Amino acid sequence: MPMSNSPMIQLDNVTVRFRIPHERIPTFQEYAIRWLKRGIRYADFNALNDISFSIDRGETVGIIGPNGAGKSTLLKVIAQVIRPTLGRVRLRGWVAPLLELGAGFDYEMTGRENVFLNGAVLGFNRQDMSQRLGRIVDFSGISDFIDAPVRTYSSGMVARLGFAVATDVQPEVLIIDEVLAVGDADFQQKSAARIREFRESGSTILVVSHSPASIKALCSRALWLERGAIRLMGSVDTVLDQYILGQPSS
Numbered sequence: 605m606p607m608s609n610s611p612m613i614q615l616d617n618v619t620v621r622f623r624i625p626h627e628r629i630p631t632f633q634e635y636a637i638r639w640l641k642r643g644i645r646y647a648d649f650n651a652l653n654d655i656s657f658s659i660d661r662g663e664t665v666g667i668i669g670p671n672g673a674g675k676s677t678l679l680k681v682i683a684q685v686i687r688p689t690l691g692r693v694r695l696r697g698w699v700a701p702l703l704e705l706g707a708g709f710d711y712e713m714t715g716r717e718n719v720f721l722n723g724a725v726l727g728f729n730r731q732d733m734s735q736r737l738g739r740i741v742d743f744s745g746i747s748d749f750i751d752a753p754v755r756t757y758s759s760g761m762v763a764r765l766g767f768a769v770a771t772d773v774q775p776e777v778l779i780i781d782e783v784l785a786v787g788d789a790d791f792q793q794k795s796a797a798r799i800r801e802f803r804e805s806g807s808t809i810l811v812v813s814h815s816p817a818s819i820k821a822l823c824s825r826a827l828w829l830e831r832g833a834i835r836l837m838g839s840v841d842t843v844l845d846q847y848i849l850g851q852p853s854s
């Protein structure tokens with residue numbers, strides 16, 4: 605099979621800027637008055653600041669960093685959920701993002717209906733999804749609840765179902781934001797095994813986790829983000845050893 609040498613994901617000088625009110629405005633009324641008087645002062649805040657890197661086909665890259673470092677923002681900009689303020693994101697594959705858990709779910713609908721809904725979002729029709737349904741429900745391990753509305757599910761159950769749908773459809777690029785931390789130990793093992801299968805079949809994977817151990821177990825490269833900038837990117841061992849050294853508990 606001919607393989608292109610060009611990267612699967614490439615970011616060139618990506619900056620994501622949010623505009624946030626400078627001071628806390630206690631009520632909506634106060635906000636409206638200030639807005640009319642042009643009295644709201646904003647501060648521009650770069651959640652990502654001039655980020656450049658590329659990821660090749662088949663790489664599994666773990667993203668680590670403290671709270672607020674910009675990890676989720678980075679995944680969102682790669683999944684094209686948000687646009688960069690400056691710079692460019694280039695993608696060469698079909699992406700299945702598992703960002704906020706259950707973000708693609710309608711909580712009033714049943715688990716079964718949501719499988720079809722999620723499938724449609726990922727580009728699959730009803731017939732495709734009917735064929736996949738049994739396998740998805742099986743993997744999620746929530747078959748007893750599949751006809752109950754998702755609002756009755758625990759966050760772990762939502763995670764199981766979301767993960768089962770998004771990873772049944774063999775994406776070329778799989779983007780996973782902290783999903784692995786949600787399920788119980790049994791599900792964490794199952795999902796890690798599934799990610800390894802994707803890795804072996806050549807998918808490109810990006811995973812955010814606060815757990816250096818899960819990143820070590822799954823990834824070949826790691827990217828350490830801090831205050832919106834790359835602190836270090838390299839082999840998983842090099843980056844995590846440095847990262848762990850910098851943690852207050854060590």
Ligand SMILES: Nc1ncnc2c1ncn2[C@@H]1O[C@H](COP(=O)(O)OP(=O)(O)OP(=O)(O)O)[C@@H](O)[C@H]1O
Binds near residue numbers: 669671672
């Ligand atoms: N829509 C938004 N508007 C304003 N600020 C935002 C928005 N989204 C994120 N931010 C800010 O950008 C920064 C980075 O957020 P992000 O969620 O990417 O961090 P993170 O590294 O994923 O953090 P965590 O580990 O806590 O999940 C934070 O300071 C956050 O408050």
